[in-house]
Amino acid sequence: MNKKIKQNIAFFVFRLFSLLIVGVLISILGFIAINGIQVIDWEFLTTAPKEGMTEGGIFPAIVGTFYLVVGSLIFAVPLGVMSAIYTVEYAGNGRIVRFIRMMTNNLASIPSIVFGLFGMALFVNKLGFGDSIIAGSLTLGLLTLPIIIRTSEEALKAVPESYRTGSYALGAGKLQTIRKVILPSAMPNILTGIILSVGRVSGETAPILFTVAAYFLPSLPDSIFSQAMALPYHLYVLATSGTDVEASRPIAYGTALVLIMIVLFFNLLAAFLRQRLNKKLKQH
Amino acid sequence: MIETKNINFYYGDFHAIKNISMKMEPNTVTAFIGPSGCGKSTFLRLFNRMNDLINNTRLEGECLIKSKNIYDKSIDVDELRKDVGMVFQKPNPFPKSIFENVAYGLKVNGVKDKKFIAQKVEESLMAAALWDEVKDKLHKSAFELSGGQQQRLCIARALAVAPSVLLMDEPASALDPISTSKIEELIHQLKSNYTIVIVTHNMQQAARVSDKTGFFMMGELVEYSDTKKMFLNPDKETTQNYITGRFG
Numbered sequence: 001m002n003k004k005i006k007q008n009i010a011f012f013v014f015r016l017f018s019l020l021i022v023g024v025l026i027s028i029l030g031f032i033a034i035n036g037i038q039v040i041d042w043e044f045l046t047t048a049p050k051e052g053m054t055e056g057g058i059f060p061a062i063v064g065t066f067y068l069v070v071g072s073l074i075f076a077v078p079l080g081v082m083s084a085i086y087t088v089e090y091a092g093n094g095r096i097v098r099f100i101r102m103m104t105n106n107l108a109s110i111p112s113i114v115f116g117l118f119g120m121a122l123f124v125n126k127l128g129f130g131d132s133i134i135a136g137s138l139t140l141g142l143l144t145l146p147i148i149i150r151t152s153e154e155a156l157k158a159v160p161e162s163y164r165t166g167s168y169a170l171g172a173g174k175l176q177t178i179r180k181v182i183l184p185s186a187m188p189n190i191l192t193g194i195i196l197s198v199g200r201v202s203g204e205t206a207p208i209l210f211t212v213a214a215y216f217l218p219s220l221p222d223s224i225f226s227q228a229m230a231l232p233y234h235l236y237v238l239a240t241s242g243t244d245v246e247a248s249r250p251i252a253y254g255t256a257l258v259l260i261m262i263v264l265f266f267n268l269l270a271a272f273l274r275q276r277l278n279k280k281l282k283q284h
Numbered sequence: 285m286i287e288t289k290n291i292n293f294y295y296g297d298f299h300a301i302k303n304i305s306m307k308m309e310p311n312t313v314t315a316f317i318g319p320s321g322c323g324k325s326t327f328l329r330l331f332n333r334m335n336d337l338i339n340n341t342r343l344e345g346e347c348l349i350k351s352k353n354i355y356d357k358s359i360d361v362d363e364l365r366k367d368v369g370m371v372f373q374k375p376n377p378f379p380k381s382i383f384e385n386v387a388y389g390l391k392v393n394g395v396k397d398k399k400f401i402a403q404k405v406e407e408s409l410m411a412a413a414l415w416d417e418v419k420d421k422l423h424k425s426a427f428e429l430s431g432g433q434q435q436r437l438c439i440a441r442a443l444a445v446a447p448s449v450l451l452m453d454e455p456a457s458a459l460d461p462i463s464t465s466k467i468e469e470l471i472h473q474l475k476s477n478y479t480i481v482i483v484t485h486n487m488q489q490a491a492r493v494s495d496k497t498g499f500f501m502m503g504e505l506v507e508y509s510d511t512k513k514m515f516l517n518p519d520k521e522t523t524q525n526y527i528t529g530r531f532g
Binding site for chain 1: 334339364365370372374377378388389393438441445
C-alpha cells in the first residue's frame with residue numbers, strides 16, 4: 001500500500017471520528033428538542049405541576065434553579081475572586097500558595113455526590129439550615145469554587161505587569177492598584193469563570209439531592225430557608241419515580257429542553273457581558 | 285537633589301551595583317549610559333524604590349533625595365514615588381480613558397475635588413506637550429493614541445502628582461524618530477521645573493538632552509562628568525572606546 005493511500009485512509013478516519021462527536025451532540029440536542037418542544041408553551045413555563053406531575057408546568061423548578069444559581073454565585077464569586085487575588089497578588093510563589101493551589105485542584109476532583117453528602121452534614125444538620133435554598137446554594141457554591149478560583153487566577157495573571165509597575169510608580173498602594181487597575185482589566189476573563197460555573201450549577205443534581213431539592217412543592221419557596229424544586233432533580237423524579245412515569249415522559253423531555261435552554265441563556269448572557277466589558281475596556 | 289553614598293545592590297548573589305557614589309543637581313538632566321546589563325536601569329530604579337518589588341534583593345549604602353535617606357524606615361514609599369515620578373521603556377497607559385490615566389495618580393492619592401483634578405489633568409497634558417492633540421478626545425481610550433502619544437501621556441500622568449524628580453528608563457527606545465525628537469524636546473522644557481535622570485542606549489540622545497552623563501559598566505560607575513567633556517574628552521579610555529562604538 002503506498003503512502004498516499006495510507007494518508008487518505010488516516011485523514012478519512014480522523015474526520016469520521018470528529019464528525020461522529022458532532023453527530024452525537026446534535027442527536028442529543030435534536031432528540032431532546034423534538035421530544036420536548038411539543039409540551040413547551042406559556043402555560044408549561046408558568047404553572048406548577050398538576051395531576052401527580054403528569055400534567056401542568058414546571059414553573060417552581062425553574063424558579064428554584066434560578067435561586068440556586070444566584071445563591072451559589074453570591075457565595076462563591078466573592079470568595080473565589082478574593083482567594084485568587086490573595087494567591088496571585090499577595091502570596092508570591094511560596095509553599096503556602098503551592099499548597100493552596102494543590103488543595104484547590106483536589107477540591108475540583110471531588111465527586112459531586114460527596115459535596116452533597118458534605119453539604120447535608122454541615123449546612124443541613126450541623127448548622128441547622130435544614131433542607132433549604134441556602135444549604136443548597138452553599139453546597140453548589142463549594143462545588144464551583146475551584147472553577148472560579150482557577151479562572152480568576154488565570155485572569156489576574158494575564159494582566160500585564162506594566163500596569164502594576166505603572167500604578168505603583170504613581171504612589172498607588174497595592175490595594176488601590178488591585179481595585180482600580182488590575183480587577184477591571186481582569187474582569188472579562190473572571191466572567192468566563194462565572195459562565196462556566198453557572199453552567200455547572202444549573203445542571204448539577206447530586207449536590208442538591210440531600211440539601212434542598214423537593215420532590216414536589218405546590219407553591220414557590222418563600223424564604224432562603226425553604227426547600228425548592230430544581231430542574232435537574234425534577235427531571236430525575238419525572239423519569240424515575242413520578243406517580244406515572246410513562247405519562248410524565250413528555251414533561252420530562254420538556255424539562256430537559258428548558259434546562260438546556262437556561263444553561264444556554266446564561267452562557268450567552270455572560271458572553272455578551274464579557275464582550276461588552278472588553279469593548280468598554282478598550283474604548284473607555 | 286539626589287545623592288548616593290557607597291551604594292551596593294545585589295540580586296541574590298549577583299552584585300549588580302558596585303559601590304557607586306554620585307550627586308545630581310536640581311533642574312539638571314543626567315543621562316546614564318552603558319552597555320546592556322551594566323546596572324544603569326537597576327541604579328535608576330533605586331531612586332523610587334521600584335527594586336523593592338523584586339524578591340531576594342539587598343541594598344547597602346545610602347540614597348539621599350532632598351537630603352533624606354529614602355531607604356530610612358520612616359519613609360513612606362508611596363509618598364516617595366509621588367515625589368519621584370517614573371516613565372518606563374514601553375509606554376504603559378492603563379486601560380482607561382486619556383483623562384482617567386492622568387487623573388489616576390491624583391485619585392489614588394486622595395484628591396477628590398473634581399475641578400482641581402480637571403485643571404491638573406489639563407496642566408499636565410499641556411506640560412507634556414500633548415494637550416492640543418487630545419483635548420477633543422479626553423474620554424477616548426488611551427490605547428487609541430500612537431506609541432509616541434502614549435509615552436507623552438505617561439509623562440503627563442507622572443507630572444500630574446507634582447513630582448520634583450522624573451526618572452526615565454529608556455523612554456524613547458520603543459518609539460519612531462519623530463516621536464523620539466518630541467520626547468527629547470519635552471525633556472528640554474521640563475528641565476526648568478524638574479530634576480531629570482534618564483537611562484538611554486542611544487549615545488546621541490544622551491549628548492543631546494543631558495547636562496551630565498554617567499557611564500556605567502559591569503555595575504560600576506566608570507566615569508561621571510559634564511556631558512560635553514564626556515563626549516569630547518573623556519578621562520578614561522574605556523569611556524572613549526564605548527562612546528566611539530568600539531564595544532557595547
